[in-house]
Amino acid sequence: MTTRVVVVGSANMDLVGLAERLPRPGETVLGDDFVMTAGGKGANQAIAACRAGGATTFLGAIGSDAFGVTLSARLTAAGVDTSHLRTAYGASGVAVIMVDRAGENSILVSPGANQTFLDLGEAERAAVAGADVLLCQQEIPLSTVAAALTAGRAAGTRTILNAAPARDLPAGLLDRVDLLVVNETEARAITGRAEPEVAALLELVPRVVLTLGGAGSRYADRDGRDVRVPAFAVEVADTTAAGDAFTGALAVAWGEGRDLVDAVRWANAAGAACVRRIGASNALPERAEIDALYQG
Ligand code: ADP
Numbered sequence: 001m002t003t004r005v006v007v008v009g010s011a012n013m014d015l016v017g018l019a020e021r022l023p024r025p026g027e028t029v030l031g032d033d034f035v036m037t038a039g040g041k042g043a044n045q046a047i048a049a050c051r052a053g054g055a056t057t058f059l060g061a062i063g064s065d066a067f068g069v070t071l072s073a074r075l076t077a078a079g080v081d082t083s084h085l086r087t088a089y090g091a092s093g094v095a096v097i098m099v100d101r102a103g104e105n106s107i108l109v110s111p112g113a114n115q116t117f118l119d120l121g122e123a124e125r126a127a128v129a130g131a132d133v134l135l136c137q138q139e140i141p142l143s144t145v146a147a148a149l150t151a152g153r154a155a156g157t158r159t160i161l162n163a164a165p166a167r168d169l170p171a172g173l174l175d176r177v178d179l180l181v182v183n184e185t186e187a188r189a190i191t192g193r194a195e196p197e198v199a200a201l202l203e204l205v206p207r208v209v210l211t212l213g214g215a216g217s218r219y220a221d222r223d224g225r226d227v228r229v230p231a232f233a234v235e236v237a238d239t240t241a242a243g244d245a246f247t248g249a250l251a252v253a254w255g256e257g258r259d260l261v262d263a264v265r266w267a268n269a270a271g272a273a274c275v276r277r278i279g280a281s282n283a284l285p286e287r288a289e290i291d292a293l294y295q296g
Contacts, residue, residue, distance in 0.1 A: 002054065003054045003255025004054070004132045005049045005055070005056045005132070006134050007045050007046040007060075008120070008128070008135070008136050008144065009058075009060055009135075009139060010043065011038070011040045011042055011043040011071050012094055012111075012114070013036060013094050014280060015095065015096050016035045016097045017096075018031060018032045018034070019031040019098065019100060019101075021100045022098050022105075023098070036070075037279065037282055038070075038074040038075065038078075039095055041164060042058065043060070044241055044280060045244045045248045047248070048247070048270070048284045049135065050080050052270060053287040054133075054248075055081070057083075057131070061086040061088050061116055062085060063091045063113040065090075067091075067092040074281075084124055086113075087113075088113040088117075090116075092113050093109070093110065093112040093113055094110045095108070095110075096109075114139060117144050118143055119147050120151060128151040128157060129152070129154070132157065133160060133251045134148060134159045135162070136148055136161050138162075138163055139165065142173065146172075150176055152176070153176040158178050158179070159176055159177055159178045160177070160247070160250070160254075161180055162182070163186045163189075166186045167189075174190075179209065180207070181209045182196075182201070183212075183243065184196045184210065187210055196210060202222055208221070213231075213242075216228065216230045216231035217229050217264055229261065229264045229265050229268055231271075231272060232268055232294075234273070239275045240280045240283070241283055241284060242271040242275050243271070245270045246268070246270055250263055250270075265294065266290060272293055
């Protein structure tokens with residue numbers, strides 16, 4: 001069965017300039033190269049879910065500028081359903097990224113149209129209700145995240161929140177989350193504790209996946225399961241978007257009815273496949289590549 005995934009989140013144009021070194025304040029540096037890719041956690045996870053084999057719809061907002069046209073075209077080309085995509089008058093979300101030859105970066109994110117996505121309309125709620133899995137992140141107004149989780153919960157759609165980037169959450173937001181995906185920094189932000197305590201997270205949500213970078217991940221739930229799932233050993237080229245590859249694949253696998261420990265193992269393969277390549281959305285793996293790594 002093909003999993004129907006709805007992703008509610010951000011879309012940014014990533015403008016990536018590469019240079020020998022990063023400019024200091026007030027300085028101009030001549031760069032080596034420039035690339036422009038679709039980005040934002042929402043768009044990335046929608047593309048990740050699509051490549052992992054999910055029938056994926058993206059709910060989000062682009063601007064009325066040329067970047068909006070490009071973003072929409074790139075999502076469509078990746079196979080994502082953009083029929084509900086909103087166009088807001090003004091600028092699209094943009095991330096201006098500078099990378100030096102040592103891989104150090106400086107990033108300025110201008111949220112643009114993502115800021116205008118303040119609630120869900122009726123057709124958007126219906127799309128969430130018709131999905132097997134809803135996937136949200138925290139790069140858009142949290143009022144919209146809350147509305148999506150509410151619509152998902154009411155319809156029996158499985159709800160996943162990837163609580164990234166870390167933000168203060170309004171009371172009650174996590175009540176509608178079936179599965180929380182966080183890295184250690186985000187876990188600390190939610191629990192307010194120095195150690196990312198899974199037990200504290202399980203007081204808030206029934207199931208938790210903690211991603212641990214090169215150490216893999218950990219799955220825990222209120223039924224008493226607490227399992228470390230090791231990473232796949234690969235040669236690392238660039239860890240950008242590993243979390244997005246992981247989360248998109250996890251949504252698809254869970255929607256297919258796979259046991260969550262197995263789904264997390266498969267998502268680890270997706271994250272590992274992603275870090276083998278340089279880049280963000282362009283580095284997200286196809287299902288066949290995930291399967292090949294997973295099967296060893
Ligand atoms: P985030 O970027 O959100 O902090 P992580 O860095 O934890 O996310 O990466 C997400 C997942 O990608 C990890 O749980 C792991 O499965 C995989 N991954 C990340 N880095 C590596 C690595 N160096 N080698 C193998 N797998 C990796």
